[in-house]
Amino acid sequence: MPRTAYAATPDPAPAREPQLTPQKVAAAMRAFFQVARLWRLSNDEARVLLGRPARSTFYKWKGDRVAAVPYDTVRRLSYLLGIYKALQILFESPEQADGWLRRPNAAFAGGSALARMLAGDVTDLAAVRGYLDSVRGQGA
Secondary structure, three states: OOOOOOOOOOOOOOOOOOOOOHHHHHHHHHHHHHHHHHOOOOHHHHHHHOOOOOHHHHHHHHOOOOOOOOHHHHHHHHHHHHHHHHHHHHOOOHHHHHHHOOOEOHHHOOOEHHHHHOOOOHHHHHHHHHHHHHHOOOOO
């Protein structure tokens, strides 16, 4: 039966999707490069984590000249910044949090979380993020 203007209950408000503006993407990119410095990533490692953009594109982003950013890279930024935040919550000191990425970990078959992330696929970032979320008690 079609709804009329006199329906007894109003329609629920539509879910608000976050607006992805160029300014927000540029801010996320700046935050990533700060994290990359703290994690002591090489430029090659940072490029892999961002999805292997062309070198010229990577250096434009690193120089805060962010124009178009592929959706895959935006997803990667979200995972990477989430990983950083989770580590800061889990560890008492920033040094411990930043060092965790390079330490061997049974959860990653004895390899480091960074090695898993550097496998290059966005699902590798998701796996590390999911692991940290489960350690924090938010995982399934």
